[in-house]
Amino acid sequence: MITRTSRILIIALLLISFNLSASKLKILIVTGGHDFDRESFFQMFDSFSNLTYTELIHPEARVQLGTVDLNSFDAVVFYDMPKTITDEEKKSYYRLLNAGKGLLFLHHSICAYQDWPEYESIVGGKYYETKKDDKFGTSSYQHDVDFNVHIMQSSHPLTKGLIDFAIHDEIYGNLEVLPESYPLLSTDHPKSNILIGWTLKKSNSKIVFIQPGHDKNSFNNLNYRKLIKQAIIYITTK
C-alpha cells in the first residue's frame, strides 16, 4: 500500500526528472566528409552538463535535416565537409534558417560545398580550395601550430569570462570573411587568417563560425570547451 506521503514524493521526483530533461539543450551534430578524432570530439560534448546530442552523418544528414522534427532540437553543430549538394538537399539548410535554428560551424565545415555560393553566406566566410581570382588566390592550412586566440569582444555572451589563450591546432590562411560577419576571435600568427571566429544573422538564425578544432589538442583545451559551450548557448538564445 502506497501512503499519501510516498505518493507525493513519487510525483515530486517525476516532476524534477521531467524538468531536468526538459531544460537540457538538445543539439544535432552533423559529421561526414572529413576524418576526425571521434573519441575526443564527443568526449568534449559529453563533458557539457545540460546538453544532449544526436549525430547525423552525411550523406543521409543532408536529407535528415530536411525532415527532422524542428521541435525536437535547439541548434545544429556542423563538423562536416561534404563536397556536393543537390538543390533538394539545399532546402534542408533553408528550412533550418527559416525556423531560426542556431547554427555553429566548426573548423573544416567552412571548406564544405565549394561549388555552392550561398553556403558562404550562411557560414559568413569561405576557405578557397581553388583560386578565387588573381587578387585573392587560394586558402591554405598548416597542422600542429602553437598560436594565441585573442578575445576581441570580452563583453559578448559568446566570449564572456574568457581571456586570450594559447592553443595547439591547425591554422587556415587567407580565408574570405564576409563584411556582415561580426568579429569575435583573432590571432596574430603570421600564417593564419587574422579573424578566426565570428557571428552573423542569416534569415532568422544566429550563426557562429569557430576556426580552431582539428583534434584533441583543442577538444581537451578547457578554454576551447568554454568557447564551444557558450557558442551553443548563444545561438539558442532568442
Ligand SMILES: [Zn+2]
Ligand atoms: Zn583540420
